[in-house]
Amino acid sequence: MKKQAYPIMILLLVMWLVRIVDVVIPADLNQFGLQPRSIQGILGIGTMPFLHAGFGHLISNTVPLLILLGLTVASRGDHAWPVVAGIIVGSGVLLWMFGRNANHIGASGLVFGLIAFLITVGVREKRFGSIAVALLVGFLFGTTLFFGIIPSFGSTVSWDGHLFGAISGLIVGIATSSSSP
Template identity: 60%
Template structure:
């Protein structure tokens, strides 16, 4: 298996590749986004992280995804299973409870990976996982808190962020055992 940094780079390259194909090909891939409680929106549960509305949207997700995926892949056993579980859980929650809009972008996964890494560190209480949790909390904690606050009338999917954060907590709890003491 390639090193985690390369795996993370491939994921980001796929995001960029989909965006560039969407620019080149006729039509728009955005109609494959997640539209809550509709049959049309079901593919968006899996596809949403690879679809971005514009260059700024894609750029704003690129660095966080690259960092959080690299951290997850380099510190967690069966990391891809956790990443996929976060994506699907986040998308399913958003499909069930989200605002009626076309949700696209990888920010739900960003919020999911952020809470996942924090929960894992707190539950395991090992030096590496706790160190990663602290670093992620310091780097992404402000965005985490501000990103889940409802922002009505904006194009920001705060509900997608919230569903991603919840999915990260659920997957973090489901994939770790709680340590009784630090060491």
């Protein structure tokens, strides 16, 4: 299990290093966020999860990512990282195509995608381990999932990023799991 934790730690470390560099240099790296329907915004599909508005924003994504990535790696093994990539790309493309006009930053799309993914897999596979993970995720993050996708107009929170992350997690969950008869 130690070996499987390294990629999680590296992903989170990169997020923290990007935030620290942005503070120390100040380079305004957040300009490289996802901007829907713009050529420059396409780059944001890959950079958005690594950019955060501040340390509070980063912490609010780090804690759930640590839990959700840990559960994903523990339950999916070597198949966890294609799942993560699928959620990042899927949610980014959906947000780029249909998101509201704003500069979207942060890893919460991945957080919401992993929540939806783990619940979807538990429902579809109907195996004890998958169901247990789905119930745990639903207990820990169900309220967050529900309230996080409700439109909050005038807010700087990317509710549409949350929504497209959840949709992407649902799609990846359906595509990568088999339903039991």
